[in-house]
Each structure stands twice: as C-alpha cells, then as structure tokens.
Amino acid sequence: MLRIPCPFCGPRDHAEFSYEGDATVAYPPLDASREDWFEAVFLRANPCGAHREMWHHVQGCRAFVVVERDTLTHEIKGARLAHRPTAEAIQ
C-alpha cells in the first residue's frame, strides 16, 4: 500500500484514491493542431524514476492531488493540490 499525503486529509492509503496518470500532460487549446492533440492524448514520457502524477481522492476529500513519486522505488517525495489557487490559499 502506498501512503499518499493528502493536503487536506493527511497520509491516506492509496486505495482511497483513483490514479489519473501523468500530471505533466497539458491539454492544448481546442483549436490546436492535430499533432498537438495527438501528443497530449497518446504520448507519455513513462519515466523509470521521478514521476509527477495525478491522484483523485475519490473516497476522501475528492480533491485532485499532484504527487511526486518514484516509479521504481515507490518513494513519495511530496503532494500538493492540483488546483493552484486553493493550494496557495491553504499554504
């Protein structure tokens, strides 16, 4: 079990969360080129090591949390709210 430090709820079992994948993917504007959309939807860096990823605390506070985790050791370096203004407000 991974223990994810949710900014609202504290350390919680990962089974309370839903994994949403690579958090570095930025979706382009709707009228962006086909190539930009292809990259955002389909291509992933998929690193072995440091990974910034999105977790949804569905069975907790329901916040989206950005977690820094190592994909080889599973070590979690930190977590913050995905929603920047809220993250800054609770700082």
Place this chain on the structure above:
Amino acid sequence: MQRYNALSVLWGGLTGQRHWKKVWGEAEPKQHYDVVIVGGGGHGLATAYYLAKEHGLRRVAVLEKGWLGGGNAGRNTTIIRSNYMIEGNTEFYEHSLKLWENLSHELNFNVMFSQRSHLTLVFTPSQRDAMARRYNIMRLNGIDGEFWNQDRLRHEVPHLNFDGGRLPILGAYVQPRAGTARHDAVNWGYARAATALGVDILQNCEVTGFIRKAGELVGVETSRGEILADKIGLAVAGHTSVLAHKAGLGKLPLETHKLQAYVSEPVKPLIDQVIVFGGFGHFYISQSDKGGLVYGGDLDTYNSYAQKGNLPVYADVAAAAMQIFPCLGRVKLLRQWAGVMDMSMDGSPFITKTHIPNLYLNAGWCYGGFKATPGSGHTFAHTIANDEPHWANRLLTLERYREGRLIDESGHGPVPKLQ
C-alpha cells in the same frame, strides 16, 4: 543440438539420466552482428529463432540484461487464446495460435501447450449479447467459438457458484482451441532452437545506450562492451520507454504498469479449463499440472517499474475468486509476484519499423503478450528481415494513434490502466 525423442528419454532413464546436455551455450559478444535483438524474453528469443530459421540470418544476437525469462516471459499466467474481434488483432492472434499448435514439434521441445479451452462467464443478458457479437465475429473470421448454456456449464464446471451469489451465471462463451502452455519451456525451447541455428544469447548484457555514426544508428553500448549491428530490434516489454528515449524515439503511446500473479498450494484436479470472470470484477484461473491454481486479476493501476505488487489488489482478486468459486475459500496462497508491463493506449501492441532507419520496435503487449510469443517473433523477424510487415502485423503500427485508427478491443479509450 541433441534431439529429443521417445527413445532418448528411454535410454536416458536406463542409464541414470546422464545423457542430458546443456540446452543452450554461453556466447561471448562478437564485434558485429547482422541483427541484434534487445530483450531475452519470449518475444526476443522467438524473433531471433525465426530470423535464423526463416530468413537465413546467421549472425544474430539476443541481449538480455538479466537471465532468460526473468521478465514477464517467466512471470505470466500462461493463458493462450485468440478470441479477438477487431481487424488487426484478429488475424495476428489467430496466426499466433496456429503457430502454438505445432510449436513443440517445431522446436523439438515440449512446451506443454494444452488446448483445454477458455471460458468467459456471462452473468447478464447484456453481457451475453456483447459476447455473442464477439464470438460471432470470431466465427466469421474462421476462429473457433461457441456458447455453453447453464446446463452444459454445470456439467463441465460443477463447482461454480451458479445460484448462491448476487450474480447468477447464465453460461459461458468458449474458445475450445485456447488453453495454456509452460512459460519457462517456451523460453528454453526457443533459446535452444535459436542457438542450434547459430544465434548468440548474451545474458547479463544490459543495453545502456546507442552508437551513432554520421547520424546513423550503428550499434549498442552494453554492460559487456560495444556491439555493432546492421539492424536493432527492441523487445523489452515494460522497459520499452526507457530504451526508446535513449534511442531517440522519444515518447511512445505507452505506460508501464505492474500486474501480479498468484499460485495456490497444489490441490487435486479441480479446474479443467481456463476460466475468466469479468465485468463486475476481474479474475482468471487455471490449474497447473502440479495442481497449483494459477490466477490473477487487475493491474495495480499506477505507473511502476517495481516488480512487486501490493495487497489491495490481492484483496479484490480474492473477493472475485470467492464470488465464482466459494470452494476455494480455504485454499492457501503459496506464491505471489509481479511483472512490469508495456500498457499501450488502445490495449493492442505494435510490431513495426520506426522513423529511425535500422531500428525496429516490438511493444505494447499489456496483459496479453504470452499468447503472442510465436506470432510476435514470427512477424517481427519478417518485418526486420524484409523491411516491411508480415500480413498478420500490417495494422499493428505506431502511426495508427496519429491516424485515429485505434485497435481498442475493450473500448476503454486512451487510459492504459484500464486496458
């Protein structure tokens, strides 16, 4: 190569089993090869075998960072089937199944391929309709498939939980030619047959980088020195992205996730087929010849290169097991492990040339690459040798994502954890 036959087994039995020789030789890296295959799993070994056997290439090497079969080739639950319905997959997996049917003879090595049939249970009328569509499409494509109603299923698998649970079992869709094989034997069989044709198998040989000359890819850097090659094929399953970055392929439509497998203590013969429970949970089970129940379920659902699984998934798998086979409640779990898999964005693989000349790619196997082993090796060898795909892998390209021509059997969309 020492050929195996009934007489040699008998003779060996009478002479204290002293006739067994080493099955494949240890090779030293040569300076240059026609083709270097990176990854000594089932796919890499099979590719090397077919390159030598069907395309007459004699200077071929397989580079494996650990030991043969230490990856997913030796970690899977060994289910083999071809019950696919989308063009691209249909012809590829059926091609592979046909190769399985003659594999023990082809390799002169018993891979213990057992066509014990594969059952997908159905619980609701809508599930039955969806499966009827799939199995009808298979039949139109010349692939065997049939429906067993509840009476037939009660006769064939009496210990299923037909009436007790929330989910009454209506019947099962069955592929009779599907089954299991012994995964280690597949790796050893291909390794033995490939070395007999002159292929070098280099273990403890990790590829750490690529060598370029005047902008062209000309070889690989390894933990055992530099090795030059005219052509390089990648068959490294869960580690594909790592090498793709080094080779200059960049990002791929892949995420690496881990999947666990479980084996129980040996019990008397209980399950004659491969049985799959999907839709409300995910659980698949068969029984090995030693009596162990071999089973599995879902991924751990987050990117991972760690070959170790976690307990919440096991709790889900155990709950699903109890739903359909309550008689397993007191059977003890003996072993558990995980492998890292190349989950693609549409759940289907790619066996293809790349935009880098001399570099060929074989990846995206998700949960299902063991059954693909012969077909993958056969068509990848064809692609490498002829610089164009075999008929069976012509649609398993990387371009399909850009072109919007996904081969998405499950309809989950570009979410690797669900594929």
